[in-house]
Amino acid sequence: MERYSRQVLYNGIGEAGQHLISGSTVLIVGIGALGSLSAEMLARAGVGKLILIDRDYVEYSNLQRQTLYRAQDAEEKQPKVIAAKERLLEIRPDLEVEVHIAHCDAPLLQGLAESADLLLDGTDNFDTRLLINDAAYRLGRPWVYAACVEASYSSAGFMPGETPCYRCLVPVLPATTLTCDTAGIIAPAVHMAVAEQVTMALKILTGQFGPPHHMHIGSVWDMEHMKYRIDGMKSDECETCGKHPVYPSLDDRADHAMRLCGRDTVQVMDARITASAVDSALARLGTEINRTPYFQEFHYEHFRFVCFHNGRMLIHGLDDMNKAKTLVNQLFG
Structure with a gap:
């Protein structure tokens, strides 16, 4: 003690x-x-x-x-x-x-x-x-x-x-x-x-x-x-x-896209967002990627993306949830 x-x-x-x-x-x-x-x-x-x-x-x-x-x-x-x-x-x-x-x-x-x-x-x-x-x-x-x-x-x-x-x-x-x-x-x-x-x-x-x-x-x-x-x-x-x-x-009915309070950032939850899917999408686009043990980071259409390894992604510089969903569909089909 x-x-x-x-x-x-x-x-x-x-x-x-x-x-x-x-x-x-x-x-x-x-x-x-x-x-x-x-x-x-x-x-x-x-x-x-x-x-x-x-x-x-x-x-x-x-x-x-x-x-x-x-x-x-x-x-x-x-x-x-x-x-x-x-x-x-x-x-x-x-x-x-x-x-x-x-x-x-x-x-x-x-x-x-x-x-x-x-x-x-x-x-x-x-x-x-x-x-x-x-x-x-x-x-x-x-x-x-x-x-x-x-x-x-x-x-x-x-x-x-x-x-x-x-x-x-x-x-x-x-x-x-x-x-x-x-x-x-x-x-x-x-x-x-x-x-x-x-x-x-x-x-x-x-x-x-x-x-x-x-x-x-x-x-x-x-x-x-x-x-x-x-x-x-x-x-x-x-x-x-x-x-x-x-x-x-x-009652777990939260939207799969949500704005982060005051941060000009949208969080997206989507099962398609995996490490291998991110690698494939960026290889197709010829986009550079920064990898850490916990997430992948890249830029696309002037936005900064941070993709974690559990189907979660942050899109920085964006506050439009519909735009966020469009970007996810463009990247992951």
């Missing part, structure tokens, strides 16, 4: 709490600014196992706030979960880390959440948060939400059977379509959101998460920090935590 001696000395955790933390498994969805920092904090706190899901790779624009990554990761376009695993094991060689380079859909999330004690939100959009919310409540797993943009942050913890769920709170959350890619962000806002998120995670893992429950909102630039009690916001009509839950976000 020497490694965690200062944490054990804290009365809120102690030796009993540290043993609970060390025996826990945490699933983190999204390993960008929020998720990578949460993963590092939890690894250093002694969590036994981390399960990481992310569909993206490291870019230079990430390095200003995603402190787990290095310039070499951006240069090599390392998938975020792979780079994160490497750094986390350098910090703690005994940590168990399971990674998934994948789009977080309902089947994947439910399958992984079954073995987790806690889910953490490291995403940047409402749809995926509603998916996390529905999976957590269907399986009876607690989860912690966090968000940040510009200099603002927000966070809240959710416990099935005890708190209202995220869907109950959506009508009163700040109405904004801003993202880090459109409005920017400063690193202190990330750290504030994650500090609260990981603190709630440690309270949940040590059995100390109880009423009153709050949504935390603030701005690090204006030095304004507020909390709102949420215990009375539960709705009996809620489709997730009401009297007759149907968990609508788990």
